[in-house]
């Protein structure tokens with residue numbers, strides 16, 4: 097008998113969410129972002145769910161090779177480019193598109209002496225100050241790339257720091273957009289700007305973009321500002337389990353490590369087969385929502401490695417074997433993440449290898 101904990105990946109939800117992205121930017125091509133094992137959903141499943149995308153984008157070089165071996169023939173973009181010179185041979189062999197975000201990567205391209213053509217995407221640091229060339233260095237970098245015989249097309253990309261909160265005074269979206277326009281004006285090549293928040297919240301930006309780069313929205317979680325449902329997104333990951341133990345406790349009795357939850361009256365406590373070694377956040381506090389038999393109840397006490405406890409006092413009929421939803425249908429991953437002080441991204445990416453995964 098396997099452990100009852102199960103992650104069910106809904107391929108049709110991946111397809112649906114891709115279609116939402118398509119609707120938001122009908123003129124743009126789509127890089128479906130499948131980094132981090134397709135945000136925890138599995139690279140091969142991502143590939144199938146996003147079969148209609150124009151390309152797949154990720155960080156991991158070995159993941160890109162795996163996609164080719166799985167039969168993906170459309171473009172693949174390495175969002176951070178390569179990490180060392182030896183990777184350039186992999187790029188040529190598997191025809192990968194690469195981001196170029198620093199002088200060292202240009203040097204690698206110059207030194208690699210690649211036989212075949214490679215499409216590159218020159219990254220502008222338009223204000224996030226993570227990866228990319230500063231605006232004043234951008235045109236020189238472009239010219240250096242143009243002079244490399246193996247370079248075929250030079251795209252231009254940037255990344256927004258605050259697409260979900262465009263007015264953030266630290267770096268407003270409009271300022272990043274203006275810097276991108278100035279830096280790329282007159283240069284030839286496809287442009288790509290937006291992550292999920294940019295796509296969902298700033299459709300007017302997409303008119304200037306040849307490609308969009310949706311990630312989180314494709315998996316049915318929100319990038320912020322509104323709920324996933326409010327964006328017409330469907331959850332692609334459902335994490336479910338069962339009650340495997342019960343305790344009836346009295347007022348003053350405590351639950352779990354550190355005795356951080358104390359009952360104020362008689363209570364029924366259910367023990368769920370799911371813990372932090374499965375990817376459930378250990379820092380989720382008492383009160384974090386959980387569904388038992390479809391009824392919304394709450395986490396009690398500290399999450400253990402293999403188990404967590406929930407309040408069954410007001411879930412009539414619940415007992416050993418009752419169905420539990422940690423997140424998915426009926427309980428958005430974003431609500432759980434919010435209660436735990438994090439984002440849906442982190443929860444889905446943290447799904448542990450020991451969790452059984454099935455598809456529907």
Ligand SMILES: *Cc1c(COP(=O)(O)O)cnc(C)c1O
Pocket residue numbers: 129131175255290291292293309310311312313319
């Ligand atoms: C991860 C990533 C994305 C996707 O971001 P989401 O917020 O998940 O939509 C887009 N572009 C780049 C460069 C990324 O690294």
